[in-house]
Amino acid sequence: IGDRLTVLVEPYGGVLGDFVDLIDPYFGDVKDGAVSAFGYRSPIYSQVGYGSGAGLTYEFSDAVNLSLAYLASEAENPTSGLTGGPFVALAQLTLKPTDTIALGLTYVRSYNGLDAGVAGVGSTYSNDPFDGESYTSDSYGLAANFQINPKIALGGWAGYTRAEAVSGAIDGANASIFYYAVTLAFPDLLREGNLGGIVVGLPPKVTSNDINDREDRDSSLHLEAFYRFQVTKNIGITPGVLVITNPEHN
Known part of the structure; x- marks a missing residue:
């Protein structure tokens, strides 16, 4: 719409990453980037999973844009719909002060059960901090990419998530979840079109929880390396090595 405003509507199968700039141009493609879900994008974009909704991006300038999005994971359910069931709402400010630097500041508000946190890429407790009870969460994320040279x-x-239980006997209990990653990309490594990549990080971990027995006591480390060999324009092969130390932060 116009030169500055883009609107996207996803009736089915939408994810938060569809509506925003993921900042990292090399790892964030499920087909051509990292070999793990944690490696190819920040867990802040993994909330609610697939859903129905809409989003918009407004470009204030070539260096600044704002994205807003809303998804519901049970939009087809008459008793839940777009507003009554699990949902996620996102706001992201993307800054590109130069051609080589990109920054993303992200806030996500989400609701309900196993889909409200950073489901799927962290520990069991980070995926479900309140043992099946419904909860809301506020998540804050920072992403950056610096093109040192070609x-x-x-x-x-x-990223940091603050979750609060909203059902059951533990209504009002709080939990904190933290995660991070550092990436190195080597575009055109050995041959034009190929890509080498390294990811080192901490998968989502419950650092504090009012339910003491659902707090992660130790720390895992995610170690990943991959190399995409572009055989032809339409065919690529990506072998990778993935190591998780102290699985489940234990």
């Missing part, structure tokens, strides 16, 4: 890019992200 052959090397340094990036990463960090």
